[in-house]
Amino acid sequence: MPKITIDDRPIEVASGTTIIQAADTLGLFIPHYCYHPGLPVAGSCRMCLVEVEKAPKLQIACYTFVTDVMVVRTTTPQVATARAAILEFLLANHPLDCPVCDQAGECKLQEFYMQFGRYDSTLLEDKTKKHKQLPVGPHIMLDSERCILCSRCTRFVDDITHTHELGIFNRGVHSELLPVDGAAVDNAYSGCLADVCPVGALTDRDFRFKVRVWYLDKTDSVCHGCARGCNIEIHTNRRRNHHNDGKLIARYKPRFNAQVNGYWMCDAGRYSYKQIESPDRFLQPRVRGADGRVQVCDWSTALAAVDESVTRAIAAHGVSSAAVIATPDLSNEELWAVRRLCRDGMKIPTVACRCPADPRGVEDNLLRKADTFPNSFGAQRILEATTESELTVASVLQAAASGRIRLLFVLGGGLTERVDPAHLQQALAQVDLVVAIQSHHSILTDLATMALPASTYAETEGTITNFTGQVQRYWPAIPPLEESKPLLDILAQLANRWELPFTPREPELCFAELAGQVEYFAGLSYRVLGWEGVNPSQRTTSKSTA
Amino acid sequence: MAPRTVNVINVSARRRILTFWERIYLPEIVRGLWLTARHFWVNLWRHALRAVGIKTSLPGAATFQYPEVRRPQAPRLRTLHRLVQRPDGSPRCVACMMCETVCPAFCIKIVAAEVVDPNIEKRPHSFDIDLGRCVFCGYCVEACPEDAIRMDTGIVEIGSMSRGGMILDMPTLLSLKSADEQAGKPVDFLQRRFVS
């Protein structure tokens, strides 16, 4: 293991480590453009030049491997001069159109120039004109003039997605990033190109001119698009409500998690933020009156109606005629609350969570999973742990269609995409009382006798368990929209009306109770989970091997 | 004794010891009355002379009779904002939100829109200034990278009978001209005053 010194601080790192990685473990930041920890090294931008003792000239930190007794200095005058000169070169043909550039505010060229640049350029030549405002794919806008030719994007399409849509053409000052053979950059991960681009050459068309990045607040969360559960940041525009078309959530950005998604996320997940504030959101409680007309009402009326009719239905037909469908769209806490209220409290024997496969599900060997429910793993651990028979949603719907079910709760979304609407409609028509707690409009909220609006994951706190068993936390990014309420609150109010035992409605305490009751989650708490989550299945195997 | 490192200001030492005549106060009052009385009579004399048409070296009052007589404005006086036009009449503003960001009174609201022109790309869809909030600090002018907003109209009367009337929209802001242009003075191609 080589022992090296960086800026007079000694460190011992594994051989094969580069200087920039060693400095990173020390907490020393070396400015860089082309180096990206998730991509192969190119060494083209020369921004990370550092002084290595006994080397004749400055070395690039990203591709110089450490050797024993190496002495590295990152703050000498030579390094500073080199950085300033490199920045001057990079800006030689840069259009400096920061006012119209979406990257402004999170642009590495801006940041490093403010920190290390020379403030008076000595270049007199005219700047080269290149392609600007060129949409190269459904999600990506290219501005070749802003490009600093770091080749992060070409390495991404070559080595991560293997789609090879982008290349660098021509020579010298005319070198230009362009799509290969005019191809469209439309791979399933193309949104990541805007992330990897350190400048404003590749920007997100969806986010284009919506809101300036310095108005955004960031909340850590987990993507609910599929069973992968990619770690994300939800960027919200809370301060200037006239920006971003008046909406709160501006975009999702991937958040690094080595165990789950690395640095990336897929486009489907990236643009799934639109569902949170979409016009499809179901935001007002609705109750179907005796005459069959649906009426929008307030919460107290809706809860009283649910209370009365459910009590009447159970008294008339008994709990054996009742059933609950709780899709794995729900968080661990919400599923636990369903189990506490419906199974333990109301004694409903039929609580199903296993849905048919989503026909839209796509699986690849990078991130995407065919199972588009975020919490199937957790749902099976929480709801099926105490059931002998494998109860599926399909069997519940079949029983409903045959008239054996008089009372049906449908909690959580995703059902209508997986079940044939005609079949669903036929089944629900046979049920006297359908109580749907949904976040989005669907055939379910139309058919339900009573429909209550639930908040989505962006508005609530909780945990989900991805397909490997990784339990991950997400945080509320925005307040519940309009009349919608977190499912835990809705269930708690129902439990309160029926005077049934219930779990605490605070997600953290609810999770603590869950961790005490369900074997898989034993020993976990919000503190233990932290920012990256914990995988209990890996922990038990590592324990058994140790 | 250890050297003092803290500067202690002895307030009582700074207070001047009054002389006997100052302490009995009456002569000082008479002095003050003499001063104000002199102003009164001299100014009254000047007013009287001017009233009968005799010009005096100084006027009787140093004031401007505001609505009729206007105080000359310094060239850099910050007055009502305007948006500068491009030669084709569109706003020079590119909706970079610098002014909106720097505004300490949160009075600027810009909504951006895209232009299909690689040399412009972005323009304001709407640009509202709420003068009811504006503090006339001029930071927006300082922050603007495009020289698109200026406070050189020379307009200082900006009252309105409603709050909504205090909000100026983009067409209004674009229609305003600089004080020089209104006065017919020459401006250069950047619509700036010629500097001799």
Place this chain on the structure above:
Amino acid sequence: MSFVIGAALGTTVFIIMFVLSLAGLLTWVERKQSAIMQDRIGANRAPILGLRLWGLFHIIADAVKMFTKEDFVPETPHRFLHAIAPVLAIFFALLSFAVIPFGNQITIAGHSIGLQVVDLNAGLLFIFAMMSVAVYGVVLAGWSSNNNYSLLGGIRASAQMISYEITIGLTLVGLLLVYQTLSLAQIVKAQGGLLWGFLPAWGIFFQPLGFLLFLTAGIAETKRIPFDLPEGESEIIGFFVEYSSMKFGMFMFADFIETVLIAALVTTFFFGGWQVPYLADSGFVFPWGSSWHLGMWMVEGMRVGAFILKVLSFCWLLMLIRWTLPRFRFDQLMHLGWKILLPLSLANTLATAAIVLWLGK
């Protein structure tokens, strides 16, 4: 008998018209004088048919404004006292003018009429009494407003009045010693002679220190700067903070009436009242022996004119003081009243008494 009543009515109407119109004018004079002192122009608007007349119509505009403003009455259990307080403030200030002679006397159809509403033989005491009870208006206003700030303003007012009335009383004792009479008509007549053959025998030459003390304490009685602690509109808030409309206007007006009163009293006590130097009942008699005979109407007209001129001059001086000096702090006010003016006025009284005794021997 009816003639006596007619004469009394005539003099009363004259003095009331004079005082009220002068006080009204002073509201304009105050603005204009302060403006000219400060190199400004001052109120010059309120035109009637384009005629501005240097803003003279502001007096009318003010009156219209005062009368048409909402008369807000605070939540108070003493609505009557609240309403009567400004009336008291004006009433006592006006009443004092009853004993001030504005001329000697005229003879109409064989009846001689003194140019004075009533020649009380205890006029000096009457003046003193009226100035003392004038504080009731202020104190009642402060108390009946049901407002802490008003109450504090009223308390400050009463403290100030008590402190400075002692000085006024003692300077009046000095005058009493000099003139040996309480009648104001007699006092003014006594100032008609000459000192050393050429100097008018005005009170200022007998009581120079008394004049300064009386003027100072008199300004304090008017509750105007530098003694405006009871009011202090902008900062310390005074007794009329809960008054609006013309009730507030009456307090303001009372201030101006008191200003006229102090000017009239100073004129009467120390500057010969209606006396014109060298003017006797028959006409001018100059010290070098020559004389100029004048008729009764001429002489009395000059005398009334002299009185008005002197009053106007002192009004001007009081305005000048009001717009020159800064306000006293309350401790300075008390210091000045009790530790400076009171000992000085005592000394003045003793010295006057000693001199009068010595001369009487």
